[in-house]
Amino acid sequence: MGKKKKESVIESSIKRKYKLQAKDVKVWYGDFMAIKGISMDIKPNKVTAFIGPSGCGKSTFLRLFNRMNDYVDGFKMDGTINIDDKDINDKDINVELLRKQVGMVFQKPNPFPKSIFENVAYGLKIQGLKDKTFLEERVESSLKQVALWEEVKDDLNKNALALSGGQQQRLCIARTLAVEPSIILMDEPTSALDPISTAKIEELIYQLKDKYTIVIVTHNMQQASRISDNTAFFYLGDLIEYDKTNKIFTNPEKKQTENYITGRFG
């Protein structure tokens, strides 16, 4: 029995060599073409960093994976995005369920104006889970994963807005982890934080990749080189280069990539 289970795990990981796949994706906002045909595969349990100058389309591209662009006026998309080999823009896809599987952490910490407990329990509660002990356990384990438990365990009923910026961002990550997604998208999660809080979040991201597939947009190139396994360089709506982080930062293939990472533009 045990052996069989192990085999099936190996089998499925071979089958799913890629967690996320984009095939010839184009995006328009009205008449403006924000993404000009990008194909890429993202591996499971790795940290993949998107870098590039402002307006290069990396955030737009990231938001395709949980369909957060759906509410943007004038948004139009072409091509396919697959998660675990399933087209997430299919008509029978439930967007709410998709977003439970694909969590997101935003640029500015955005906790709800509710208590710390309510923030972390929110995702479970909207799924209709009410069991108090279960909620308490899940809140505790989520807060422990982001190393916030020790700091807040005595005042879980305090308003989340009273926490510091770094704590708020870790709370937002805990809130995302509580619903047990398999993918976490991070849109410049440390750009509004001080260096110490940033270091804590980076360490956290590094630990989280054992259990989650993480895609992170960052403007900070040191950050990309510190925490990511693979790096994609975007420029003007195109994917210029995508490779192992080490390779991108030491020996990039393209001149544009080299110019960007050495700070010659962007």
Place this chain on the structure above:
Amino acid sequence: MRKIKELVIERGLLFSALITIAVTVGIILVLSIEAFSFFSEVSIIDFLTDPEWTPLFTNKHFGILSLLSGTLLTSFIAIAFAVPVGLSISIYLSEYAPKSFRRTIKPLLELLAAVPTVVYGFFALMVVTPFLQTFIPGLSSFNSLSAGLVMGIMIIPYISSLSEDALHAVPNSLREAAYGMGSTRLQNSFKVMVPAASSGIIVSIILAISRAIGETMIVAIAAGQQPRLTFDPTVPVETITAYIVQVSLGDVQHDSLEYKTIFAAGITLFVFTFLLNTISYRIRKKFQEKYE
């Protein structure tokens, strides 16, 4: 020369500000003095406990409760109608409707508040009451139900517009957080947006209550002029404001006790609206602190 010009402008502005303050103080003073002289003749306990209000009859009774019940009843009906409708409109406009639709419909809704109240009053009397009578047989021609409902229509924009402003002012990052967690539009609206905008929404409701309590024309026309301590919405009642109109327009002699009743009624009304405005001011101040 320029200095003098500046000085004149500054003094002019100060003078305008002082006029409004002077008017307010003047109104409060007149109300208080006249009410004081009223209460030197009528005991304040009778005023607050007597169930009848018949100052114009030979057998005089001065119980404000029967006027107050008319005011509270019509206001309650108006609020009970306007809050669910106004709130639904505001949530729809802020969280569901396309931006272009919102831009067109919001000013149109605000027009509801610009219709002269005398038009509403006759609408209640000539249209709504006969309509309601077709399925509420015992409904009198003058009643608080139809006056309250029409007053509710009038105050819908107070609630929908101000609540929509409050919902719209909630940072978009919270909307993203809610959707990012897998909320439906309904969950986003009621579990995140409405709680986050709650103080603004409460302020809008309090202002609407304040408006309903002070409303005169609709209730004077459609609710009748019979002071009655009742909470039955189908019978004629009289509100404080309608009574003041009735006496002011009648041939009651100035400086008589009957005439002074309108100041006693007026100060009761003033206390209510003043309290409501103070509460809403407090809430608004607290709300501002939260987002700074």
